[in-house]
Amino acid sequence: MPTPDPTSPDDTQPDPRRWKALAVCLVIGFMTLLDVSIVNVALPSIEKGIGASSADLSWVVSGYALAFGLVLVAAGRIGDARGRKTTFIVGLIAFVVASAACGLATGPLVLVIARLVQGVAGGIVSPQVSGIIQQLFRGRERAKAFGLFAATIGISTAVGPLLGGVLIELGGTEHGWRYVFMVNIPIGVVALVAAIALLPGTPAQSRQPLRASSFDPVGVVLLGLAVVSLMLPLVQEQQWQGNAKWLLLIPAAIFFGTFLLWERRLGSRGEQQLVDLGLFSLRSYTLGCVIGMVYFAGFTTIFFVYTLYVQQGLGYSALQAGLAVTPFAIGSAVSARVGGNLVGRFGRGLVATGLAMVVVGMVGAVVASMAVPGHGVGWAAALPLLVAGIGSGLVISPNITLTLDDVPVSRAGIAGGVLQTGQRIGSAAGIALVGAVFFAQVADSPGDSAPAFQIGMSVAAGLTAVALVIAVVDAVRARPTSTAKVTTPA
Structure with a gap:
């Protein structure tokens, strides 16, 4: 019989430090997710500061997402086997060091490499947060803790562009982008001290052997x-x-x-x-993963092309650019909580509705840039971006819920890891594709970025429309599903 884990709380003896430990996890989760969105408004500043090319800018954004996604599953297994606290601390130290390397980068190559390392570190930390929440909380408290984590994700998306704009304004056009990365250092150091003191450890007898074959x-x-x-x-x-x-x-x-x-x-x-192919015998899981990957390929490019357009093409400051994309982020943060409450009632139809709103919002932003050319596009596109943001909040969380609904509890961890990996890879590939279209059009029409934005956003809308078609087909063909045992392909 296995030895009980004294650090794992139960219903009668919850860890008295659990809420303080949760606060540490939420701060670091916020920081790693913030670096997904905050860097977009810094791209023109990076281009001017160290002479980064269009390819370098794409790698700064997509490289982080790719590295983040590729290590998620392996990092989760390492944390389960050797202790989540130790793995969390190692990932946090690596993230702080990589952030410093990004902020001190003297050239594009150094920045891209440091950004890849930062992505790996973020991917190491992320699965430990959800694992620690499961370890510390039970019942209604666990639901509340995960709700706070979901809110943290929404807030990080909402404040990222705006905070990035403020930091660049403080640091100046040429060097302000360094502040975007350096701000992680004091936060990370304080959180590291708190993590050492507050996070629950794993007794030696509960640790498992760590073999290379354990994480493929x-x-x-x-x-x-x-x-x-x-x-x-x-x-x-x-x-x-x-x-x-x-x-x-x-x-x-x-x-x-x-x-x-x-x-x-x-x-x-x-x-x-790395990817349990047996999970794809479940129709809901397969379609949900495809929807998630394709949608992330489309919607994450909004921040990328829009902030480049308004800054490089229209002369917006970084702060103005951050304000310009804030309607999307606010809409997404607010509707995400509503979507979580409605998904049980409306199912995949809710996801399809959200995707349709995102497509309408993207197309509306393109129309706004045509109808109100010039500096006023930020105001003209605010309403379409708000619609797209509200739609996005109705997609991400509900799609995760529906995708994992029929997965056996014993395989929920690996299923969630594979789903997140697909989303991050979709983000990286989408930014590469839309970025290629955007920069090619900029090269063909120097001095006028509007056509580049319009074509790039149209491609992003097309990717989102593909996800919409899949969601509609799934909603129409939906039938009662059973939690049949997942089979592993022979």
Whole structure:
């Protein structure tokens, strides 16, 4: 019989430090997620400060998302096996160090590498937060804790662009972008001290052996090579002349095919997989993962192309750019809580409604840029972006709930990790694709960024429309589902 874990609270003896520990987790979760959105308003400043190219700017944004997503599943397993507190602290230290390296970067290459490391560190920390919440809380308190975590995610999205604009205003156009990264250092140091004192440890007898096979390093490498091979010709479209770059799509397909074969082989042998292919025997899970990946490929590019457009094309300051995208973020933060309450009643139809609102909002922003050209576009596009933001809040949380609904509890952790991995990879690939279209149009029409924004946002709307079609088909064909046992492919 296993030895009880004295650090794991139960219903009769909850950890008296649990709410303080939650506060530490929420602060760090806020910080890692903030770095997804805050950097968008800093891109023009980075371009001026260290001479970054369009490809460098794409890698600064998409590289973080890609690295974050690729380590999520492995980091979650390491935390389960060797202790979430230790893994959390290691990830936090790496995040602070990488943030300092980003802020001190002397050139684009150093910044991109530091940003990749920062993404890895964020991916290490993220699964420990949800694991620690499950460890510390029970019953209604757990629901409240996860609700606070969801609110933290929404708030980080809402305040990211605005906070980035304020920091750049304080630091100046040339060096203000460094403040965006350096602000993580004092917060991280204080949180590190608090984490050491407050987070629950894992007794030695509860720890499991840590083997390389436990987190499928071969799968991580194969999937990473597949995605990078796909992204390279898109991100480097302006830098690499000629059509030879598109030949990289061949190794991308080979790496992805090899990855699937490898995962299938591990599954047939009963070994740990990066992506448990058996989960995809559940229709709701499969469709939910596809919707999530495609949607993240579309909506995350809004901040990317819009802030570049209003700053580079219209001369907005970083603070003005942050204010311009705030309607989307506020709408998303507010409606996310409503969506969580309505998903049980409306199911996938709620997700489809949200996706439709996002498409309408994106198209509306394009129309606004045509109808009110020039500096007034920020006001003209505010309402469409608010509509898109409200729609987004009705998509993300409800889609996660519906996607995991039929997954057996024993496999919920790995299922959630795979879902998040797909979302981050979708973000990275979407930014690469829309960025390539945006910068190509900028090169063709120097001095006029409006067509680039309009085409880039239209591509993003097209990606979101694909997710909408899938959601509508799923809603129409929905039938009572059973929590049948998930089978592993032979």
